[in-house]
Structure formats: structure tokens, C-alpha cells
Amino acid sequence: MxxxxxxxxxxxxxxxxxxxxxxxxxxxxxxxxxxxxxxxLTLTGFTVSLGTHGGTGGTAVTLGCPAGYVAVGIFGREADNIDQLGLRCAYLYSTGALGASANTGTAGGMGGSSFALNCPLGQAVVGFHGRDAARVDALGLYCSTPTNWLSTNSPQYTTVAVGGTGGIAFADAPIRSHLVTAIQARAGARVDQIRGIVSLVNP
Known part of the structure; x- marks a missing residue:
């Protein structure tokens, strides 16, 4: 200055x-x-947990985007439950644009059929919705461009939910200025539990 x-x-x-x-x-x-x-825009090291959905079975695992990346979609396998889950991530530029993509590893088993669920081009994941009981029965995404999310706290797009119809409906209350960068999960042959982790974005 x-x-x-x-x-x-x-x-x-x-x-x-x-x-x-x-x-x-x-x-x-x-x-x-x-x-x-x-x-x-820059991703900070400050993180907050969204809601915990599902049961307590399986083994704990964290699916995290690389440094500087945010979640833009999920992929895996589904039938009556979410059988397997991974995160699709994209690099966040200082302008709010999203760049190169990278996939995390996966949690869960090999049952069901493969799926890929993505936010529209240029938008990132800000929260999750779906159905859950003892496991994660269904899962969908709330999406927004980073610049819109910092200014309005209003998702621009809600995807359909993949999976089954069991359990009880849930919806995260997304946190303004925070974008999803990881999922903490519990999984065995299926995905028993998920909890989104969001990172603060500084304007």
C-alpha cells in the first residue's frame, strides 16, 4: 500500500x-x-462440519480434495443405498472460476450400479440433501458459483438424489462463504454415514 x-x-x-x-x-x-x-478469492485452513447423516456402522474414512480444490460433484455406486462414494474436485482460482479436476479415492463396496452426479459448469458443492437411517439411503447436492455463494448464501442449483427411497429426508443448512472440500464417512460394504466438511473462502 x-x-x-x-x-x-x-x-x-x-x-x-x-x-x-x-x-x-x-x-x-x-x-x-x-x-x-x-x-x-482464497481457500483458508478454517473448516466447519455440516450435519451428520446415517448410522454408526462401518469404518471411518475421510475423502478430501487436494489443497486449493473444492468439491464439484460425487461419484460411486448406488441401489437402495449409497454403496460407494467419492468426491470430484476442481481447482478454485482467485477469480472464482473453477479449473482442473481431480477425483478422491472412494469409500464403500462394489454393490449397485455406478453413478456420477455433478454441479453445473462453474458451480461448486455447498451442501448435501438426501435420505438416511442406519445408512445413507440417497444423496444429492446443493450447488452455487463461488462468487454467488459469498454474496447471497443462496444455492443456484439442486441436483436430484441418487440411491433409494428408504430412511428419512435430510437437508444440510449450508454455511455462507464456505465450500465443500471433504467428506468424513463411515463405510463397509455400503456407505453408513457421511458428514460434509466445508472450508472458508476469503473474498
Whole structure:
């Protein structure tokens, strides 16, 4: 900031006293624009847990996106329950755009049929909905662009839920300025429990 103020002052002197010393104003403008880019969106290390859905069976496992990535979808296997689950992730740029994708490992077994459930292009996962009892019976996504989520706290898209019709309906209360970056799960032959982990995004 001090550097920008000094540069701006010098530019003023240059215009007032030495009208022929061009280039200084362009330098100041470039530095200010660079400062605006540098203050874009960043994922912080601060995380919060969403609701816990399902039972207590199976073994604990964490499905986490790589550093700098946010969840944009889920994949796995489903029938009457969610048999297997993984996260699809995408890199979050400072502009709020989403880039290269990467998949996590999976939790659960090999029953059911394969599925892939994704947010619309440019949107990330902000929470989950579905059905649960002793296991996770069905699972769907709430989605939003990162910039919309920071400003409105209103999901832009809700996917269908994959899985069965058993259990009781649930819906996460998504947290403003936080995007899903991991799922804590319990699983064996099926996915017994999930809990979304959301990371704070600084504007």
C-alpha cells in the first residue's frame, strides 16, 4: 500500500512539474490493477462440519480434495443405498472460476450400479440433501458459483438424489462463504454415514 501511495504521489508531481515524464501514471495504474487481482478469492485452513447423516456402522474414512480444490460433484455406486462414494474436485482460482479436476479415492463396496452426479459448469458443492437411517439411503447436492455463494448464501442449483427411497429426508443448512472440500464417512460394504466438511473462502 505504501508503495502504491508513493508511486501515486510521484505521478502527481510528474504531471504538475515535469509534464514530459510520461509512463509513471501507467505504472501506478498497473500496480493498482495487480493489487486488485491479488485480493481475489482464497481457500483458508478454517473448516466447519455440516450435519451428520446415517448410522454408526462401518469404518471411518475421510475423502478430501487436494489443497486449493473444492468439491464439484460425487461419484460411486448406488441401489437402495449409497454403496460407494467419492468426491470430484476442481481447482478454485482467485477469480472464482473453477479449473482442473481431480477425483478422491472412494469409500464403500462394489454393490449397485455406478453413478456420477455433478454441479453445473462453474458451480461448486455447498451442501448435501438426501435420505438416511442406519445408512445413507440417497444423496444429492446443493450447488452455487463461488462468487454467488459469498454474496447471497443462496444455492443456484439442486441436483436430484441418487440411491433409494428408504430412511428419512435430510437437508444440510449450508454455511455462507464456505465450500465443500471433504467428506468424513463411515463405510463397509455400503456407505453408513457421511458428514460434509466445508472450508472458508476469503473474498
Amino acid at each position: 505504501n508503495r502504491m501511495l508513493r508511486s501515486a504521489s510521484l505521478a502527481g508531481v510528474c504531471v504538475a512539474v515535469l509534464s514530459g515524464c510520461g509512463g509513471m501514471e501507467e505504472q501506478v495504474r498497473d500496480e493498482l490493477e495487480l493489487g486488485q487481482v491479488e485480493s481475489g
